[in-house]
Amino acid sequence: MDEHYDVIVLGTGLKECIISGLLSVDGKKVLHMDRNGYYGGESASLNMNQLWEKSHGKEKKAPETLGSSRDYNVDLIPKFILSSGLLVKMLLHTDVTRYLDFKVVDGSYVYSSGKINKVPSTDTEALTSSLVGLLDKLPLRKFFIFVQNYEENNPATHDGLNLKITTMDALFKKYGLRENIVDFIGHALALYLDDSYLQQPAHDTIMRMKLYADSLARYSKSPYIYPLYGLGELPQAFARLSAIYGGTYMLNKPIENIVFDEEKKIIKVTSEGETVTCDKIVCDPSYFPNKVQKKGKIIRSICILNGPIPSADKKFESLQIIIPQKQVKRQSDMYVGVMSSAHCVCPKGKYIAIVSATVETNEPEKELAPAYALLGPIQEKFVYISDFIEPIADGTADNVFISKSYDATSHFETTCEDVMDMYKRITGKDLVLTVHPNILKQQEEAGNQEQEEQ
């Protein structure tokens, strides 16, 4: 240590690791530290010993009936990756895909009228699904065709509307779509947490529906992919990118002191008695409690099951359940993600179901009852309530750039938007996501090989 860095990054959460990787590739001198002895911070995947210790302390030990600790890679923040979403674009931009393996999530369900229904993944399924009543099929089909054809810069596709002005509610009414269909579209396809989008201009909702459709078309089955060994692989992959380009990594480094030298315009960071300096700090909210504010709470309940959940297709080894707010008289949606040994996140025969929701009452876990009812017997449960935290300032004044904590959405779009926004503030440049030259070369070679085989 005892060096000067362009940027010191604190905390190895996914956002911090992406930024560390990007800045190192840009040629910045980066030091990345974490007080924990593992990568991932709040977005880590833990083995059973780590998970047990987190909730029970160091005294007790996990029961042997749970199986080998190292077989577990349990996400603290449950999310799925949209196949055409921003995170995939970031993976392709940085060529970090080479460190990761993915599988498609087997299916997605939406809770409606007291039971779960599979979200259709093919036209045939859509036509036969009980989610859509007979009288709704034709208006819905017209609406989907409109969405599919809509191009922001082509007025001929706008059906005489300005979707930057017309609300989504008005658009739904124009197509004669009834409340249950609206609920399905807004929550199971556009993936909104609540209904505030209805009074917003329709453009964003249309773009989200198109993202869902693109993602679904990419691999079929569902619009989601998920890495083997859990989401904790993602920060590790981006950290390796940073290291390849010269980033320095230090785990097990508690931060004792951070001093701002106004005269020299540098920041001094002290860990274990050693001090280094930098121009800028990037960190997760836990490193600067006085520079952040709380904006609500999120409950996450990690449930270990001894078999597939009874209400879904038993063959599904991974799936999502969306519980729209209105179905259970809430203000925002609840999500369940179910994973198994197929994705190497638990021993064979076990399943992990993670329920997440925004806290709305003084009894958060009771709010999860409708989700628990879908899971069947729960062998073990780990319940966490976290604050949703945002930085107070944007960092341009003091050169401390703090990420938001992870929200209750079931995907990574908001995570990536925060990263892109931070990158802009840190560097002054937009992050333009393009496919990495190495990958373009691979694709070209693959294309040539196909032609030779024909």
Added chain:
Amino acid sequence: MTKGRKIIKVVIIGEKSVGKTSILRRYVDKRFVTLKPTIGVDFVMVSENMVTLQLWDTSGQERFRSLEISYYRGADYCILVFDVTNEKTLYDLKLWRDDFIEKTEIRDPILFPFIILGNKIDDPNRVVTEKAAIQWCKDNIGGNLTYFDTSAKDNINIEQVFKHISNQCENQPQSNEIPPEQLISLTEKKSNQSSCC
């Protein structure tokens, strides 16, 4: 990934500046380049006889003992490197071996194959003899060990290390448990198919 061919993941660990990257470079590029502490080397696939070796370098994260679990995951061989001019780098191999075992899912550490390399034997300041190194490793690490004296600079025994691995692996079943066809490829060009549910 290469289809049909057995893929063997090999990780190489040890203290900084013992020559890990130079060893890989010497083997892969057939040339020796004096390097600054590791910059820009990642992993590389090399065909050797009937197997493909997937060789992983540490990318510098070992300097402060900050290797990720995913770096180690799925390794079929672990190469431990020390510098024969620096006794401490030999003694620290136990820490590296323990780090590897803790972070991987190895069922039986005694059977797992480790290869110990005493590098920089070209240096006249050698202080650890081959005999002493082998004895120390047997006493302090134990298990399934193979030792080589090496010099990345003078290209001594580098080829032999990796031939040893490929020869050992040729007759063993593929260790990967995930059927490759279930994995998706993010880097494939998007298909033209479209659907709207």
